[in-house]
Structures are given as structure tokens and as C-alpha cells.
Amino acid sequence: MEKMKIMLVDDEERFLSTTKKLLIKKGYETLTAASGAEALEILKQRNIHIVILDVKMPGMDGIATLKEIKKQFPLVEVIMLTGHATVESAIEGLKSGATDYLMKPTEVDDLLQKAEEAFEKRQRLEEKIRLAQGRKFMKSPREIIRDQSTS
Amino acid sequence: MKPNPYGALKKTILTCMILVPFIPFILVLGIGYYYFTISLETSTIFAMKRIVEDHRQMIESFLRERTADLNYILNSESFDYLGQAENLRNVFEHLRKVSNAFVDLGIFNENGLHVAYIGPFQLSGRNYQNTSWFREVMKEGYYISDVFLGYRQIPHFIIAIAKSDTEQRWVIRATIDTQIFNELVEGVSIGKTGEAYLLDAGGVFQTERRSGGSLTQKDPDYRKYGPAHDGIKTFLGTDTKGEQYLYATTWLKDKSWLLVVRQKKADAFKSLQKASYLIVLISLAGGAVIIGVAFYLTGRIIWRMERMDAEKNQLGEQLIHAGRLAEIGEMAAGFAHEINNPLQIMKSEHTLISMILADLKAKGELIESEDVADLEDSVSQIKHQVDRCAEITQAILKFGRKSEPVPEDVVLCTFIPEIIGMVAKKASVHGIGVKQNISDSLPPIHGDPSQLQQVMINLLNNAIDAIVARHGFSGGELIVEALPSENNHVDIRISDNGIGIRSENLPKVFTPFFTTKPLGKGTGLGLSVCFGIIHKIGGEMSVDSQENVGTTFTIRIPTAV
The missing domain is CATH 3.30.565.10 (Histidine kinase-like ATPase, C-terminal domain)
Known part of the structure; x- marks a missing residue:
């Protein structure tokens, strides 16, 4: 089974480093990005399963980053981290494709729990995709060969 | 008590509300009164003039008629015929039928001898050669005397006419009943105090005056009537008793008698006085109404303004209150939001510390001691306080949230x-x-x-x-x-x-x-x-x-x- 890879995106450097340490201690592969742009850059290079994304960031803010991630990497699960108690920003995030949301300040355990849930969801999704591709293969091997050659 | 902020405004409104209707009101009344006075004076004076004119004509025609009566006798009968007392009586009786103003009738020869006389006195045979009237009539051929007492000691006046025949110059003379003449002159009716009388050139009464002044007396106010004049003169004057009169005077044409018609001013301008009273009454009542309405309306306006002001203040307070709440909310929300970030870091740090402590203990690198217990307690206290801060920021954010209600x-x-x-x-x-x-x-x-x-x-x-x-x-x-x-x-x-x-x-x-x-x-x-x-x-x-x-x-x- 694949290990969950998490990326933390926040403009608070210390939050990134401490939380990264914690997650690594707990045995998770963790990456950090200090901005939306950086996060997108990393996503291009690495296979990340879960992104923990702060809503409020200078430059490209959380919602914009989320939209961009969902556009470029639809399979990546995003959990929004909001400093605002209102659910409005969270709702907006959820509408834009976020899997879940967390309120600041949040416990690392809560964060991990949500991340695990999101990871399960992702795995189920990947499973479905695999199954679908399998069915396709059963049906018409030539097509698959053609698909593979064109893609 | 703070001073009424509307004091000055109230005064202004009140002044305007009183003055604005009051000025035209008073102007209308004043102008109305002025023109009414003028028109009344004009018409009163005009009426007075007409009365004087009519009266003069009446008196003149009376005198003319009486003179004409005598002229007729003079021309139709001869001196010899009339010199007979019997004939004269006949003529006199005819004459009395024409006018009973004739008291007596006499015939004089050119020497002033009373040849014949018909009347209540025994005057025949007397000689009048040296009397002024006889001399006058002989000279002028015509004479109307002033009222005088004469031999009879009774006020009377005479009309005498002279005629020149071939043989001699003779005179016919008649006495006019002053009573009848009086009634004729006095018989004028204007108002309650209107009266008419005649004065001779010297200011002596020729007819009686209703308000006092008997025949042959001198009118004390004579001087006021001024010198002889043509036409009719009207003026206001005060008589010796201090009464104000409106006078109209005219001189007779054939005789230097002054006809005076006068009426007390108060009487002549009675309707003016009535109008004045009415105007004063209307002014007072209207003024009272204007002032009353002005006070009432001003009171209402001020009351309404004060009430609106109070409402405005109340609304203002509410707005300020609501506004302040919103401001505080917004500020607090921003503040709480910023606090949440460091809180998050503190929380992560705390978790890391506890994890490291647990690891160290598990590895046996940290020996259980009182200090370690204190350290753990302190670390858990940090978590507790961070949670407390988080609670506060959550509450603040809830309070300050800007979302509109969905009713x-x-x-x-x-x-x-x-x-x-x-x-x-x-x-x-x-x-x-x-x-x-x-x-x-x-x-x-x-x-x-x-x-x-x-x-x-x-x-x-x-x-x-x-x-x-x-x-x-x-x-x-x-x-x-x-x-x-x-x-x-x-x-x-x-x-x-x-x-x-x-x-x-x-x-x-x-x-x-x-x-x-x-x-x-x-x-x-x-x-x-x-x-x-x-x-x-x-x-x-x-x-x-x-x-x-x-x-x-x-x-x-x-x-x-």
C-alpha cells in the first residue's frame, strides 16, 4: 500500500517547519510550500496525495491556489485551513473542490485524522479508476493499445 | 434645565406669523377707513351744499314772490284808489289769500306820510320821511329791510316798493310775518343737529336759531363766516360753546343776508364714527385671532420640531450604538484572525514538545523526577491557555462576522x-x-x-x-x-x-x-x-x-x- 504524502501550504514558516517535524515523527512523508505558486511547482514534480492549504496567504490566496490545483491535478485532495471562524470561507472552499476544512488553531491529530479520511477517499477513487481501466481492457485490448500510444 | 434651543426660532416664527398677516390687515382697514372718510366727507359736504343752495333759492324766491305781489298791486292800482282805506283793505285781503306772510300793508306819499294802512296797528297818519328805509326806497325804488323792532317793538321786516306816477312818487310797504319767514328758513332737516338761519351783514340773526340765538341778537361766531363771498363756502369750525360744526354758508343775491346751514360734526359724520368703532373692533378681534393662531401654530411647530429632534437623537444614539458594535466587531474579528495564526504555531510547538518529552521518556533519556513532572504540567498548561485563547478568538469572530442574516x-x-x-x-x-x-x-x-x-x-x-x-x-x-x-x-x-x-x-x-x-x-x-x-x-x-x-x-x- 502506498504511503500518504502530505504537503503543507502556509505563509507561516514556523508553522510549516514544526508541523513538518511532527508529521515526519508520526511517520508521514511531508513537504512544505510557503506560497500557492511554490505548492503548484512542487505538485508538478512530486506525487502528492493530500494538500493542507491555508486560506489566507499573501499573493495567490488559498481559494485561488485550490482552484488551480483542482484544475491541474484533479486527484489531489485539498483540506482548507481557515483562520476565520465563519464557515463561509470553508464553504467557498468546499464548493471549489476542497475535500474538507479545518479551523485554526487546530490539533495535529485532528489534522491527521482529516488527512487520513481524505487519503482513503483518494485511494477509493484511484481504485475505481483502476477498475474502470481494467474493464476497458477486457472489452477492447486494441483500443487500450491505441489509447496508450496516443496519450 | 438647559435653555430651549428653539427660543430664537420661536420668536422669529411668532413675529412673522403675527406681523405678516397683521400688516396687510391693518393696511386694508386703514386704507378703507381713509377712502371711506374722504368719500363720506365729500358726500356730506356735497349734500350740505345742495341743501344750502336749495334753501337759498327757496328764500330768494319767497322774497321775490312777495316783492312781485306788491309790484302787481302797485302797477294795477292807482295811488288814489289805494289811498282809500276801504280799497286797501280789499287789496290786502286778496294779498293774504296769496300769502299769509303779509302782516300789514301801507301806502305812503312822496313826503313819507302814511296815507293808508291795513294791519294790526294804528299807523296811518305817521310820517316816515326821515326813516332810513323810506329814504332808501325813494332812492332805489325797492327795499327789503333787516329785521328790526321799529315802533311796534316786535321783530319784523318790511318790503317796500316805490312807483313814480305822472303826478307823484309813492310807496307801497308790507310787513312780513317773521314767524312764517322763520319757519321757512328753519325748515331744513339734516340729521339731528342740522339747522339753518339767516344773518344780516352785521351778523345779527334774521331768523331764530334752533340751538339758541334769537332775532335781532348778534351771532357771537359771526366773524368765522368771513367776508362776503360768492357761491357756497363750507368749513369746519368750533363755536363759542366749544362744539364742532360743519358749516355751509352763502350770501343771498338780492339782499345782503347770509344763509348759514350748520350741523354738528359728530352728527354729520356719524356713520364715520360708527365705521371707526367697527374698525377698532375688527382690528382688536382680528388682532387677537391672529395672535392666538400665531401662538397656537408656533407652539405646534416647535412641539413637532422638538419631538422630531428627540426622535432624531434617539435614532442617532441607536445608530451610533449599532455602528460602534459593528466597528468593534470588525476590528475584533481582524484582530482574532491574526491571533489565530500564532496560536496555531503555539499549538504545533506544544504538540512537538509533548511528543519529544514522551519520546525521551520512552527511550529512558529522561528520568522521572519532580522537575520533569513540573515540566509536563507546565507544558499541559500551555495547551490549556492556548485553547482558552482559541475559544476567545472563536467567540470574537462569531461576534464580528459580517455575513448577512438569511431571514x-x-x-x-x-x-x-x-x-x-x-x-x-x-x-x-x-x-x-x-x-x-x-x-x-x-x-x-x-x-x-x-x-x-x-x-x-x-x-x-x-x-x-x-x-x-x-x-x-x-x-x-x-x-x-x-x-x-x-x-x-x-x-x-x-x-x-x-x-x-x-x-x-x-x-x-x-x-x-x-x-x-x-x-x-x-x-x-x-x-x-x-x-x-x-x-x-x-x-x-x-x-x-x-x-x-x-x-x-x-x-x-x-x-x-
Whole structure:
């Protein structure tokens, strides 16, 4: 089974480093990005399963980053981290494709729990995709060969 | 007492409201009076002139007729014939038929001897050669005397005419009854005090004057009539008795007699006086009405302005209050949001510390000791305090949230019991009896149900806290009522028999961050959030409390339209 890879995106450097340490201690592969742009850059290079994304960031803010991630990497699960108690920003995030949301300040355990849930969801999704591709293969091997050659 | 801010305005309005109608009012009355006076004077004087003119003509024609009578006799009969007393009597009797103003009739020869006489006296045979009238008539051929006493010692006047025959010059003379002449002259009627009389050139009365002044006396006011003049003269004058008269005078044509017609000024201008009284009366009444109305209207205007001002002030206060709340909310929300980031880091750091401590202990690198226990306690205290901070920021963010309510129709008779159900367990644990009095016929209200729920739960929790603080675990009573109120509003009342609120704290309960709870137990934002919510949906929230008796919160919300 694949290990969950998490990326933390926040403009608070210390939050990134401490939380990264914690997650690594707990045995998770963790990456950090200090901005939306950086996060997108990393996503291009690495296979990340879960992104923990702060809503409020200078430059490209959380919602914009989320939209961009969902556009470029639809399979990546995003959990929004909001400093605002209102659910409005969270709702907006959820509408834009976020899997879940967390309120600041949040416990690392809560964060991990949500991340695990999101990871399960992702795995189920990947499973479905695999199954679908399998069915396709059963049906018409030539097509698959053609698909593979064109893609 | 502060001075009335409308004092000056009141004065201005009052002055304008009195002066503006008053000036034209007085002008109209004044102009009306002026022209009325002129027209009345003109018409009175004109009437007076006409009377004088008519009267003069009448008197003149009387004298002319009498003269013509005598002329007729003179020309139709001879001296010899008339010299016979018998013949003269015949003629006299004819003459009396024409006019009974004739008192007697006499014939004189050129030497002034009274040849024949018919009349009440014995005058025949007397000689008049040296009397002035005889000399005058002989010279002029015609004479009308002034009134005089003569031999008879009775006022009379005479008309004498001379005629020259071939043989001699003779004279016929008649005496005119002053009584009849008097009546003729006096017979003028204008008003109550109007009168007419004749004066001779020397100012002696030729006829009697009704208001005093008998024949042959001199009129004391004669000088006023001025020198002889043509036509009719009118003027105002004061007589010796001090009475004001309107005079009209004219001189007769054939005789230097002055006809005077006069009327007391007050009488002549009686209608003017009446008009004056009426004008004064109208001015006073109208003025009183104007002043009264001005005072009344000014009072009304000022009253309305003061009321509007009071309303404006009240509204202003409410706005300021609401505005301040919003400002505080916004500021606090921004502040809380910023605080959340460091809190997050602190939390992460804390988790890391505890994890490292646990690792060290597990590896045996950290030996259990009192210091280590203290360290762990301290670390857990950090977590506790961070959580406390997080609670506060959450509350602040809730308070300051800018989201608009999503109002919908809420049916209170099902909505309120649901909310009470949420706190029912907590209430029963503390031995509190909850009573509900919610009318089934309440109209639905208009508001955001989740916000209303927040308000209700907040108030119910407060009530439970207050009851527990006073009664402990028994004897608590909580009443929730919902009743229709005036102007399409519904009152929701939550009453408890808890510790109550101190009177000095009562005005501050809705102020943000005001709390009486011990440190760390309350943020002081609950009621101000409730207040803001109710205000936003167009309602009002008020509190009534007595220490150690209980508290009642009342929410007044508009019903759904």
C-alpha cells in the first residue's frame, strides 16, 4: 500500500517547519510550500496525495491556489485551513473542490485524522479508476493499445 | 434645565406669523377707513351744499314772490284808489289769500306820510320821511329791510316798493310775518343737529336759531363766516360753546343776508364714527385671532420640531450604538484572525514538545523526577491557555462576522419548544422547572432561524447560569413566553428567578466584552452578539432585572408580512 504524502501550504514558516517535524515523527512523508505558486511547482514534480492549504496567504490566496490545483491535478485532495471562524470561507472552499476544512488553531491529530479520511477517499477513487481501466481492457485490448500510444 | 434651543426660532416664527398677516390687515382697514372718510366727507359736504343752495333759492324766491305781489298791486292800482282805506283793505285781503306772510300793508306819499294802512296797528297818519328805509326806497325804488323792532317793538321786516306816477312818487310797504319767514328758513332737516338761519351783514340773526340765538341778537361766531363771498363756502369750525360744526354758508343775491346751514360734526359724520368703532373692533378681534393662531401654530411647530429632534437623537444614539458594535466587531474579528495564526504555531510547538518529552521518556533519556513532572504540567498548561485563547478568538469572530442574516418565516410555537428541548437536559440536571407559554395563534416572524436559535440558546444558558448561582440545584424556575405585541410585533420573554443583574450593570449588559463571570469563564460577547442579531432583523432587545429576584429578557421581533 502506498504511503500518504502530505504537503503543507502556509505563509507561516514556523508553522510549516514544526508541523513538518511532527508529521515526519508520526511517520508521514511531508513537504512544505510557503506560497500557492511554490505548492503548484512542487505538485508538478512530486506525487502528492493530500494538500493542507491555508486560506489566507499573501499573493495567490488559498481559494485561488485550490482552484488551480483542482484544475491541474484533479486527484489531489485539498483540506482548507481557515483562520476565520465563519464557515463561509470553508464553504467557498468546499464548493471549489476542497475535500474538507479545518479551523485554526487546530490539533495535529485532528489534522491527521482529516488527512487520513481524505487519503482513503483518494485511494477509493484511484481504485475505481483502476477498475474502470481494467474493464476497458477486457472489452477492447486494441483500443487500450491505441489509447496508450496516443496519450 | 438647559435653555430651549428653539427660543430664537420661536420668536422669529411668532413675529412673522403675527406681523405678516397683521400688516396687510391693518393696511386694508386703514386704507378703507381713509377712502371711506374722504368719500363720506365729500358726500356730506356735497349734500350740505345742495341743501344750502336749495334753501337759498327757496328764500330768494319767497322774497321775490312777495316783492312781485306788491309790484302787481302797485302797477294795477292807482295811488288814489289805494289811498282809500276801504280799497286797501280789499287789496290786502286778496294779498293774504296769496300769502299769509303779509302782516300789514301801507301806502305812503312822496313826503313819507302814511296815507293808508291795513294791519294790526294804528299807523296811518305817521310820517316816515326821515326813516332810513323810506329814504332808501325813494332812492332805489325797492327795499327789503333787516329785521328790526321799529315802533311796534316786535321783530319784523318790511318790503317796500316805490312807483313814480305822472303826478307823484309813492310807496307801497308790507310787513312780513317773521314767524312764517322763520319757519321757512328753519325748515331744513339734516340729521339731528342740522339747522339753518339767516344773518344780516352785521351778523345779527334774521331768523331764530334752533340751538339758541334769537332775532335781532348778534351771532357771537359771526366773524368765522368771513367776508362776503360768492357761491357756497363750507368749513369746519368750533363755536363759542366749544362744539364742532360743519358749516355751509352763502350770501343771498338780492339782499345782503347770509344763509348759514350748520350741523354738528359728530352728527354729520356719524356713520364715520360708527365705521371707526367697527374698525377698532375688527382690528382688536382680528388682532387677537391672529395672535392666538400665531401662538397656537408656533407652539405646534416647535412641539413637532422638538419631538422630531428627540426622535432624531434617539435614532442617532441607536445608530451610533449599532455602528460602534459593528466597528468593534470588525476590528475584533481582524484582530482574532491574526491571533489565530500564532496560536496555531503555539499549538504545533506544544504538540512537538509533548511528543519529544514522551519520546525521551520512552527511550529512558529522561528520568522521572519532580522537575520533569513540573515540566509536563507546565507544558499541559500551555495547551490549556492556548485553547482558552482559541475559544476567545472563536467567540470574537462569531461576534464580528459580517455575513448577512438569511431571514425566513419562523413559526414560533414549534421553533421555541425545539430550542427549549436543546437545553432541557441541562435545566433538569440543575433542578430547574421550565414553563412555556407560547400562543398557538402567533403569527410567524421574520428572521434567520440559526441566528434566532443562537440568541435563544444564549439567553437560556445565561438564565440557567443565573439560577444555579442563586439556587444551586433546586428551586429554579425558567419561563419562556411568546406573545403578540403592538404594531405587528411579537414579544419573546425569557424570565428566570436567578441572581439577577445589579442595577449599575444593567445598562452595560449589551456592551461587548462586558462580563461579570470569573476570568476565563465568559468572553462578554454573548449578549452583544444577540443584540446585534436582533437589531439586524429589525427587532429590539431589552432587559429588566432585580438583584436576587430575577431577570427578564424581552425580544421584540417584527412578524412576517
